[in-house]
Amino acid sequence: MSSYSIEQILRGDVPRVGQPQPLAADPHLMPVSLRVNNHVYMLQLEPRVSLLDTLREFLGLTGTKKGCNQGACGACTVLVNGERIKSCLTLAVMHEGHDITTIEGLGQPNQLHPLQAAFIEHDGFQCGYCTPGQICSAVAMLREVEQGDASFVSEDLTATEVNLTDEEMRERMSGNICRCGAYVGIMNAIREVYEQQQKGPRI
């Protein structure tokens, strides 16, 4: 396989290993069309391939990370139709027609998503392995807050506005684990973007 630059990968201009022609004869494969980061990919996949493995191994979108592969760590978090999910516990074939967004679709090296910039600014990582999942998760979390979703620590379930205390933020981000323990930086980064959003138009 030839190598690809980060710019090519970010553009979605990447090897599409699952191209139909050479593989179509295999009866275990089925055609799957996936829309990832506004790019449509036509693939031939075994139904048992997870969305996570599809992103990484078939689309070359290796920003999404495989940590535990059992739904516990959150490193594989991506957005499906704007909602955060764990891509390791779902099959790629279940996502035809969905809008999938990975970390590559949120920002570009020369035009970072505000959360990416804030994670750098606030030291929201050491090794960086959990970071794409943390950021995808935080993007959706801030939307959930904006639409007034409750959490288990919400005092009043009838309230339609969320008071995003530190306790609320920790509870809402508990699906993403950072083994380096950069939680203070992660919290500060998310809070900065949240406060920017409160002041200005939504990003």
Place this chain on the structure above:
Amino acid sequence: MRGFTYTRASDADTAIRAVVHNAEAKFIGGGTNLVDLMRENVERPSEVVDVNGLPFAQIEELPNGSLRLGAMARNSHTANHPLVRVRYPVLAQALLSAASPQLRNMATNAGNLLQRTRCYYFYDTTAPCNKRQPGTGCSALAGYNRLHAILGTSPQCIATHPSDMTVALAALDAIVQVQGPNGQRSLPIADFHRLPGDTPERDTNLGHDELITAIDLPALPFARHSLYLKVRDRPSFAFALVSVAGVLKLSDNRIQEVRLALGGVAHKPWRAHKAEEILTGAPATPELFRRAAEAELQTAVGFEHNAFKIELAKRIMVRALTTLTERRLA
């Protein structure tokens, strides 16, 4: 993971027809439990029928005042539905206490009911387990059994049902709507899950070819005064050691009606009928709460690592009743 064929169903009849003649076929909803179990070779379906396209994602009020939760509605959407948050806070809290935001966005209401135990030995295909492989024995009995059941166990199995949602549903007397090849039927939540007995491989009374279409919450005005308490090893993203769903109706400090259900203690959500009987009609006092909790746990049996659950269950019941009473008197 074993290979399988994958089909999508767009209506219930098609979905049911797809599994009726294949004992190795499985429905898939959110996949959060099934994909994990397939990866571990605990579940090995030859055919997976995707039911995510079925028209059961709505949450709607029925003419009789019940609230119908569609089988395919996600746990996160259900928890945040305004009518659930206002009328059945115990259910909203139970849902929000479970798993993580990402998993709640995936998990369906029907799938929540059908999730399997998280007993380590059930997951470990090298260990004997009567639930996974009937007749091989129970590794948890003499193994590490901290998470295991204290009520309604059998010598065959001491696993717990891991769901929080179902504990709230038990307190609310929810009705599970089911469709099969011969039509529809309604199962009260109390009859949905089973105690292990001699057939721990069967978690529920749902047939292989039956599909959950909805869960109905009967109108219960006093359920506005309800809560879900959950004790676990860390404050978020963990299964319950013990949990309690409580619904209380007070009048002049006297208990008019009460619903209590325990989680993390049995093979099914454990409705605390004995405690309810003692509480109903009596003045709400800490002594009464303790006496009711003692009565409910009278038959509890602890194992090497989980005997603490017996006292914990009593205390959390007392805490729930005390909190609900204080809120009403405040």
